[in-house]
Each structure stands twice: as structure tokens, then as C-alpha cells.
Amino acid sequence: MLTLALVLAALAAALHVYIFWMEAFAWETPRVRATFGTSETEAATTKAMAYNQGFYNLFLAIMTIVGVVMLATDAASSGWLLVVAGAGSMLAAAIVLVTKDLSYARAAATQGTLPLLALITLAIALAWA
Numbered sequence: 001m002l003t004l005a006l007v008l009a010a011l012a013a014a015l016h017v018y019i020f021w022m023e024a025f026a027w028e029t030p031r032v033r034a035t036f037g038t039s040e041t042e043a044a045t046t047k048a049m050a051y052n053q054g055f056y057n058l059f060l061a062i063m064t065i066v067g068v069v070m071l072a073t074d075a076a077s078s079g080w081l082l083v084v085a086g087a088g089s090m091l092a093a094a095i096v097l098v099t100k101d102l103s104y105a106r107a108a109a110t111q112g113t114l115p116l117l118a119l120i121t122l123a124i125a126l127a128w129a
Contacts (some may be wrong), residue, residue, distance in 0.1 A: 002075060005121035006068045009083050012090055013061040013112035014070070020061065021109070024054030060093075075129070080112060083122060087115035103123050 026032045027050040028043045064086030070079025094112025
């Protein structure tokens with residue numbers, strides 16, 4: 001069960017690295033604008049905000065990956081704290097997104113499903129340990 005939790009957490013981190021790239025470096029491209037539903041003008045106006053938001057996603061991914069590596073190399077380590085903090089923040093951000101506007105439900109589900117599953121499986125793995 002721990003292995004499944006680590007795989008799910010790593011996938012959640014990988015998704016957030018991809019979101020980082022889209023927000024920090026590809027924000028004004030047609031594909032990313034279509035993904036986020038922004039016009040050319042909106043993308044230009046929000047470029048600095050998206051850049052900052054992208055790094056926020058990268059930092060969550062790094063925190064989660066460090067926890068995954070710690071747990072993968074020593075299951076008795078406190079790496080689970082980093083996985084919970086990283087994946088928990090990812091999940092919380094998804095919840096905030098959907099509570100702001102239900103039209104973001106798909107985006108919130110995309111961003112929050114893997115962290116949710118990682119947290120559930122990690123809790124089961126820790127309970128059985």
C-alpha cells in the first residue's frame with residue numbers, strides 16, 4: 001500500500017511540475033490559453049501572477065517528491081510529513097478552486113484527484129504499519 005501511495009504522490013507532483021511549466025513559461029501560448037480559458041489580453045495581463053503561481057506549484061511538487069524519496073528509502077522516516085504537507089496543499093488548493101466557482105470543477109478534479117488518492121492510500125499504509 002505504501003508503494004501505491006508513493007506512486008500516486010509522485011504522479012501528483014509530476015502533474016504540478018507540468019502546471020508549473022504551463023503557468024511560468026507557456027502562459028501566453030494558444031494551447032495554454034485554451035487550457036485555462038484565457039484570452040490573449042487576459043494572458044498578457046496576468047502573466048506575472050501566473051509566473052508566481054507556477055512556482056507555487058513547483059514548490060509543492062518538490063516538497064512532495066522529497067517526502068516520497070525519504071519514504072522510499074526509509075519507510076520509518078518522517079518523509080510522510082512532507083508528502084502529507086505537499087499533497088494536502090495540492091488537495092486544499094483544488095478545494096479552494098471549486099468553492100470559488102463551480103465552473104472550475106473539472107480543473108479542481110484534475111488537480112486534486114491524485115493528491116486525494118495519495119493521501120488516502122498513505123493513511124491506510126500508515127495505519128497498517
